[in-house]
Amino acid sequence: MRIFDPHVHMTSRTTDDYRRMYDAGVRALVEPAFWLGQPRTNPGSFHDYFDGLIGWERFRASRFGIRHHCAIALNPKEANDPRCAEVLRTLPRYLAKDGVVAVGEVGFDAMTADEEKAFAHQLSLAAEHGLPVLVHTPHRDKAAGTRRTLELVAASGIPPERVLVDHLNETTVDMVDDSGCTLGFSIYPDTKMEPERMVRILQRRGLDRVVVNSAADWGHSDPLATARTGEAMLRSGFTRDDVDRVLWRNPVEFFARSGRLLLQELAPYSGGAFAGNSILRAQHAEPDA
């Protein structure tokens, strides 16, 4: 099983997770920019975070044989804080970088006017930079938030196949399907989808335009949820080729629209250091460490 996890917050995970993900077949991923679990208070906090996504985290993943890409954005939650919204002005610098394969996560949290303004602005940045968009749909009032999301996407003029609408469930799948956007499902304990429910949706509507992610972060989550979904598909009679389509070819097709995907195999646990830090530290001490 080869796996491309199109949404996972590796900054919150350990090297053990990287190792287990590689062993389960994960060879590439996208880490979208989101919040830290508690609110940021200024644009500098975002800049350091973005620098980490295109720097240290990419290097860390490569040490475990995984190609790390990221999406950059001001997330919906923090778009409500005027101290943070300033970061919109520096986004274009980051959206121009290699390895940045989408604008995201954008979308709605509490469906405020400030969120809508930041969302619309970032849709126009995506159009300008030729990047796909990764849209977060809200936890609260999800159906209404998803409906408004699709209206804004349609108004932006961005072709729907360049927009991935994420965190879908049984109540939002059909409207996103009708829009022509790519459908994202987060397999995440307690609050989002589960492998068996995912299989039922795939059985009902087919595999076209569907991507599955773990959305693993600092919450109760599982970076192997993608693999668990592949296993559930096989148990339900889907073929290995079907699994490959959902877990690899579909997300690759979507993010390849950025023109910035790098998918050559990496040798895991290779040498080298990032800013003098090798991650491996004492286990494989380098001569000058």
Added chain:
Amino acid sequence: MTGGTAARGPLDGLVERVRRDPGAIGALFPAVGRTVGRGPGPSGDPDGILGPTVQDEARAALVSALAAALGDGAPDRLAEEVEALYRFGDAEEKRAVLRSLPVLPDGDAASRLTAGLLADALRGNDPRLIAAALGTPAAAALDDHAWRHGVLKCLFSDVPLDAVHGLGDRADAELGRMAAGYAAEREAAGRSVPDDARRLLSLTHGETEA
């Protein structure tokens, strides 16, 4: 649990120090648990979700002392100082600041501060802060949209609705619609609908609360 009551002597001493030197609150406020005591307040909840803890009440006394020391002529200075207590506070201190908001004298500076801190607290996912933001009369500063999202957030954050001040008076049909959407999602996922979601539905459908 050995806590549960504030030691009057130490608290009186802290209040006196803040009255004499308002700037001292920055270091006295964080140390309240060590100097005055810890434990559940009248609600009996040690996490301070259902009501203020001993530390919350002592910290509110310090904020009152600060307001008195600065007097009516310095509302901006008071707001600045309270905002700093929140900005540099850990979650317990932030919760205490939120629970202290009703003691601030009315005025533009206090209104702006209240609106900003409630928004910050409801942006995060810390149940202690969500409960404190919705748990006092200061929540009147939230507009209806923000207040409804706050209440709905309780269902996602294990904050019992008993923590929400004036729930029965403010719950409206739009909140009912949102709660119904939440219940429909839970059912579509094969999950149970929590009692608090049912309570919201009954509150907003004009039925008697169970």
